[in-house]
Amino acid sequence: MRALVAERAEMVKQSFFVKKVLKRPEVLSLLGLLFLSALMIVSTDNFLSPVNMTNIARQVSINAVIAIGMTFVILTGGIDLSVGPIMSLSGTIAASMMINGLPIPLAIFLGLLVGVLFGTLNGLLVAYGRLPAIIVTLAMMEIPRGIGLIYTKGYPMSGLPDSFSVIGRGTVLGVQTPILIMLVMYILAFILLNRFPFGRYVYALGGNEEAARLSGIRVKIYKMLVFTISGFTAALSGIVLTSRLMSGQPNAGVGFELDAIAAVVLGGAAISGGKGHILGTLIGALMLGVLNNGLNLLGVSPYMQKILKGVVILLAIYISSEKKGLKKN
Amino acid sequence: MVDTPLLELKGISKRFGGVKALTEVNLSIKEGEVHALLGENGAGKSTLMKILSGGYSCDSGTILINGKEVKIDSPVQAQKMGVGIIYQEFSLVPHMTVAENLFLAREKTSKGGFLKIREMNRLASEYLERLHVKIDPTEQVNNLSIAEKQFVEIAKALTLEIRVLILDEPSATLTPVEVEQLFKLMKDLKKEGVSMIFISHHLDEIFDIADRVSVLRDGNYIGTKKVDETDHNDLVHMMVGRSVSQEYPPKTTDTSSIRDYALRVKGLKRDSHSQEVNFDLYKGEILGIAGLVGAGRTEMIRALLGVDHTFHKEVEVFGKSQKLKSPTESLSCGIGLLPEDRKSQGVILPFSVEHNTTLCTLKKICNPLGTINNLKSRTLVEKLVKDLNIKTPDIWQSVGNLSGGNQQKVVIAKWLNSDSRIIIFDEPTRGIDVVAKSEIYKLMRELTAKGISIIMISSELPEIVGMSDRVLVMRNDSIVDELSGEKITPHNIMTLAAGGKI
Numbered sequence: 001m002r003a004l005v006a007e008r009a010e011m012v013k014q015s016f017f018v019k020k021v022l023k024r025p026e027v028l029s030l031l032g033l034l035f036l037s038a039l040m041i042v043s044t045d046n047f048l049s050p051v052n053m054t055n056i057a058r059q060v061s062i063n064a065v066i067a068i069g070m071t072f073v074i075l076t077g078g079i080d081l082s083v084g085p086i087m088s089l090s091g092t093i094a095a096s097m098m099i100n101g102l103p104i105p106l107a108i109f110l111g112l113l114v115g116v117l118f119g120t121l122n123g124l125l126v127a128y129g130r131l132p133a134i135i136v137t138l139a140m141m142e143i144p145r146g147i148g149l150i151y152t153k154g155y156p157m158s159g160l161p162d163s164f165s166v167i168g169r170g171t172v173l174g175v176q177t178p179i180l181i182m183l184v185m186y187i188l189a190f191i192l193l194n195r196f197p198f199g200r201y202v203y204a205l206g207g208n209e210e211a212a213r214l215s216g217i218r219v220k221i222y223k224m225l226v227f228t229i230s231g232f233t234a235a236l237s238g239i240v241l242t243s244r245l246m247s248g249q250p251n252a253g254v255g256f257e258l259d260a261i262a263a264v265v266l267g268g269a270a271i272s273g274g275k276g277h278i279l280g281t282l283i284g285a286l287m288l289g290v291l292n293n294g295l296n297l298l299g300v301s302p303y304m305q306k307i308l309k310g311v312v313i314l315l316a317i318y319i320s321s322e323k324k325g326l327k328k329n
Numbered sequence: 330m331v332d333t334p335l336l337e338l339k340g341i342s343k344r345f346g347g348v349k350a351l352t353e354v355n356l357s358i359k360e361g362e363v364h365a366l367l368g369e370n371g372a373g374k375s376t377l378m379k380i381l382s383g384g385y386s387c388d389s390g391t392i393l394i395n396g397k398e399v400k401i402d403s404p405v406q407a408q409k410m411g412v413g414i415i416y417q418e419f420s421l422v423p424h425m426t427v428a429e430n431l432f433l434a435r436e437k438t439s440k441g442g443f444l445k446i447r448e449m450n451r452l453a454s455e456y457l458e459r460l461h462v463k464i465d466p467t468e469q470v471n472n473l474s475i476a477e478k479q480f481v482e483i484a485k486a487l488t489l490e491i492r493v494l495i496l497d498e499p500s501a502t503l504t505p506v507e508v509e510q511l512f513k514l515m516k517d518l519k520k521e522g523v524s525m526i527f528i529s530h531h532l533d534e535i536f537d538i539a540d541r542v543s544v545l546r547d548g549n550y551i552g553t554k555k556v557d558e559t560d561h562n563d564l565v566h567m568m569v570g571r572s573v574s575q576e577y578p579p580k581t582t583d584t585s586s587i588r589d590y591a592l593r594v595k596g597l598k599r600d601s602h603s604q605e606v607n608f609d610l611y612k613g614e615i616l617g618i619a620g621l622v623g624a625g626r627t628e629m630i631r632a633l634l635g636v637d638h639t640f641h642k643e644v645e646v647f648g649k650s651q652k653l654k655s656p657t658e659s660l661s662c663g664i665g666l667l668p669e670d671r672k673s674q675g676v677i678l679p680f681s682v683e684h685n686t687t688l689c690t691l692k693k694i695c696n697p698l699g700t701i702n703n704l705k706s707r708t709l710v711e712k713l714v715k716d717l718n719i720k721t722p723d724i725w726q727s728v729g730n731l732s733g734g735n736q737q738k739v740v741i742a743k744w745l746n747s748d749s750r751i752i753i754f755d756e757p758t759r760g761i762d763v764v765a766k767s768e769i770y771k772l773m774r775e776l777t778a779k780g781i782s783i784i785m786i787s788s789e790l791p792e793i794v795g796m797s798d799r800v801l802v803m804r805n806d807s808i809v810d811e812l813s814g815e816k817i818t819p820h821n822i823m824t825l826a827a828g829g830k831i
Contacts, residue, residue: 195700197691204688207677214636214668214675215689215743216660274679 025268025320026280032266032316033287040294047294054176060289061182062244064282065237066256067263068189069119069230071281074264075193076205076226077273078133082122082140083234083260084253089144090115091238095157095248104164111242112235118144119231123224133227141257148250157248168244178240185233189278202226206273262309263288266316287312333396335360335524336381336412336493341390343376343548350376353390354550356543358493363515363525365539365556367532369568369790369823373548374528378495381526382414383407411492415482415499423471428453430470431485456484459521460514476507480514487518494518495526498622500534512538530621532561532827544568561829569790569819577767577795578774580615591751591782592664593645599625599632600640604807610751615773615783617797619790619822625806626786627669630753634659634666646751660689665744669755669786671733675740678729682721683710685728686742713742717772734765741772752776754785758792770796790819802826 040047066083073080094111098104118140125136170177193199201222204212213219237256242248266284269276291312295305334357343351351373358364368374379385381392383404391398394410401407407414421430428450437445437452453466462480470478479499486494496515500508515525515538527539535542536556544551544567551567592610606629610616618626632639635655644651646662653659656666668674676685687694687706694705710724719738721731728739737757744752754773758766773783773796787793793800800812802825810825821831 191700197695197699197701200684200688200691200701203684204677204680207679208673210674211668211677212688214656214666216657216747217689218655218657274677 024277025275026277026283028320029266029268029280029283029287029316032319033283033290036287036290036294036312040290040297044294044297047297052293052297054179056286056289056293057179057182058176059293060285061178062237062241063256063259063263063288064182064285065185065233065240067233067260067267067281067285068185068278069226069233070257070260070264071189071267071269071276071278072193072202072226072229073133074206074261074269074271075202075273075276076223077209078126078223078226079137079261079271080119080122080227080230081134081137081257082118082144083230084256085141085143085145085148086115086118086231087234087238087241087256088250088253089118089148089151089238090235091242091252092148092152092157092248092250094239095160095242096151098160098164099157104161108167108239111239112232114144115231115233115235115238116228117231119228119234120224122231123227126227127220127223145250152248152250154250156250158246160242160246160248164243165246166243168240168242168246178244181236181240185236186278186282193278198222198225203274206270206275208274259288262313266313268320287316334358334393335395337393337396338377338381339391339393341377341380341387341392343373343380343385343387349548351380351387351548354545354548356550356553358524358526359540360492360524361519361522362540363519363527363538365527365529365535365542366545367529367535367542367564367568368545372545372568374545375497376548377545378414378497378526378528381407381493382412382495384414408489408491411490412495413486413489413491413493414495414497415479415486416497421470421478421481421485424469426467426469427457427464427473427481428466430481431456431466431488435488452488453484456487459487459517460484461517462510462514474507476503476510479503479511483514483518491523493524493526495528497528498530499527500529500531508534530827532564532829535564546570561824561827565820565823565827569823578771580774580796580798590645591647594633595643597629597633597642597644598640599628599637599806603640604805606806606808608801608808608811610782610784612782613777613780614798615777615785615796617793617800617817618784618786618803619793619800619826620788620803621826622788624803624826626803627755629803629806630666630755630784630786634664634753636666660747660749663748663750664753665747665749665751666753667737667740667744667755667757669759671736671740671759676728676736679727681725681727682714682719682731682739683707683724685739686710686713686724686746688743690743690747709746710742713746717742717745718768732765734761734769737761737765737769738772741769745776750780751782751784754783754787756787757785758787758789790822793817793822794819804828 046052066087070080070083090111093114094107097107097110122136122140125131126133167177172180193202201212201217204217205219205222209219241252263284264276264281265271266287267276267280269280291309292305295308336358338354338356341351341354354373354377366374376385380387381401383401383406386402392401393399399410401410401412422433431453432449437448439445450466457464457466460480460483464473464477464480470481473481499511503511518525529535539556541553541555542559542564543553544564546568589612590609591612595607597606620626631637633642633644633653635653635658644653646664651662653662672678683706687710691701694702694709696702707724714721714724717738719735719742721735728736731739757769761769777783785796794817797817798813800817800822801808802810802812802822804826812821824831
């Protein structure tokens with residue numbers, strides 16, 4: 001009898017657990033990803049082939065890495081529109097340094113530094129200058145782009161050393177390097193957001209900045225740092241892209257900020273901040289990648305693809321917001 | 330004089346859930362009189378006025394206008410009946426001009442649907458002239474002073490042909506000169522036959538401007554008097570004339586023996602022209618800070634803790650001089666704050682009980698690598714949940730799902746967790762039910778017994794009287810007096826807060 005009761009209690013607990021898990025927005029995103037994938041498996045021949053799977057992961061990696069920084073920013077309730085130009089400038093600077101004979105690691109370091117500096121500048125203006133993030137980063141879409149174009153006179157920078165290609169085209173331990181970089185970055189971001197006080201403060205800032213401030217948290221520093229991180233991940237993507245193309249493109253990254261925001265939002269994060277999960281962002285980026293890849297396999301025109309992408313984003317937001325409404329009732 | 334009153338409320342009752350907010354309240358307003366409504370915070374003044382202006386509906390009772398029974402279900406209907414209300418928070422659109430605001434949703438248009446801007450500006454200046462106020466109707470509202478905004482609100486009521494105007498603490502945020510202007514304006518309105526219901530805590534103002542005064546206490550109608558036939562003492566007695574109930578734990582008896590300073594504040598000035606605030610907090614005492622809404626209590630504390638900018642202050646915490654430039658610095662000095670507005674300043678609603686409680690002490694529960702030690706965090710929080718009797722299914726529950734009392738306990742837990750030795754409670758029991766209230770009172774006493782010092786800001790007189798070892802009374806941003814022992818009475822506090830002498 002007693003065992004029965006215990007079993008029953010365990011069952012109730014389990015069903016409660018299942019409900020709780022299902023309520024999490026990133027789980028909903030995962031279901032969305034699985035649904036999209038199933039659709040592609042049914043309607044195309046070689047979606048599931050290892051080659052295609054690797055392709056998707058590699059194609060996704062650039063946006064997925066930018067989206068990491070975007071997740072940090074959006075979790076605090078901000079937004080970063082400047083990631084595309086920052087990424088492109090970092091790539092071109094790194095490329096030109098290599099062409100001028102600097103050692104590859106140093107050139108990469110300088111490229112990353114450019115991203116970090118611009119990100120931090122964004123952060124300073126938002127946190128200490130008290131300007132709205134959307135305006136600051138909108139302005140910062142122009143400045144790095146202009147610097148890049150002046151610096152290169154508008155031409156791509158080619159003639160990069162061959163060994164540099166390992167980052168964008170090579171493999172490490174049998175895994176394509178961009179995919180490896182993406183995975184490592186997600187693991188780091190996961191640990192930072194979920195295991196360190198820093199991550200807690202990021203969520204607290206988006207959840208209730210005033211309460212966080214009155215609790216003695218130095219909100220301004222953290223508000224700035226999320227933009228630094230965003231600048232860094234954008235720059236890292238820029239390096240990967242430059243290596244993949246084997247040239248520094250001053251016009252690269254146009255519209256990348258929107259893909260990154262889409263990945264974060266598809267991953268279940270609240271655009272107002274405080275809610276979201278880094279793994280959700282990865283799922284969101286994969287959703288975009290699967291959609292892109294599947295529609296290519298199906299031979300859908302790029303113009304049509306844009307429309308479908310927009311529809312998927314709207315649909316996803318609608319479904320997740322309806323869920324919120326139900327919870328309230 | 331007209332015999333039938335312009336407006337009559339008879340037997341108005343209202344309940345919120347199990348709480349009786351108003352019981353059989355009567356009120357009658359004559360034409361062209363200024364009728365003051367007086368009572369402590371929570372006496373039911375605002376509820377009654379909301380019923381009259383269509384914000385709430387009453388459970389029972391009747392409203393008569395010119396002797397005829399009317400039903401008021403919505404603010405629009407109240408306006409149609411000629412009843413208008415001016416709240417403390419204004420309902421003006423800041424980026425529109427004065428004239429645009431006056432005619433909002435009732436714009437004058439030509440046949441083609443175009444706005445007649447010039448016509449509206451002309452009419453607006455007519456209304457403003459009627460009130461003898463000099464405001465340019467084309468000025469944007471956010472460029473106006475608070476007093477001017479209030480005048481615009483009053484002018485707006487005039488455009489609606491209001492016959493009964495409710496002014497809910499109009500003077501709370503005005504300077505003395507502006508108050509005088511307001512009173513002049515009210516006298517002009519009176520001449521036009523407009524009746525006014527005037528809510529104020531300041532007894533002097535009532536004697537200045539009102540013809541009659543009615544008093545509410547705990548949702549009951551106590552009485553109405555002509556202003557000439559009453560005085561300060563009489564009114565205060567009507568307002569607080571009950572014995573403070575015994576829901577408070579006994580005060581510490583031997584405070585006189587422990588006279589160690591926890592906190593000494595000297596020369597605190599919020600800006601260059603404000604008055605200095607000086608006070609001390611002893612170890613293990615509860616120092617109450619009483620005063621009317623708008624007396625500057627919360628602002629003073631925020632300045633003290635470095636939350637807002639401060640012009641000047643000298644602070645000693647446990648004998649050591651400290652700058653307290655930011656909340657972070659105050660926290661490291663062992664001072665915690667339970668803010669006035671729990672939901673928007675105290676807790677992070679989507680965060681769990683655990684994450685809220687550990688928010689400001691995360692660094693203390695980290696592993697050598699700098700990651701959060703979840704086991705340590707859990708044990709700590711579970712112990713606090715048990716100690717403070719926080720009612721939650723588990724520590725992972727998001728705080729938004731808890732009741733107000735339990736949310737407040739989570740904030741207390743947060744500060745206990747950070748080893749605060751001075752805790753400031755700003756309106757600790759606002760919006761909290763009776764049971765949780767007495768638990769929080771008990772908790773406060775337990776804290777002081779452990780040597781923690783408490784500053785308690787409260788607008789609830791019984792709470793101040795029942796809990797404080799000493800009381801500072803504030804008025805107009807400065808401390809007017811300090812009370813202790815037998816002198817802590819509702820009467821004394823009310824008199825001082827309203828500008829009287831004891």
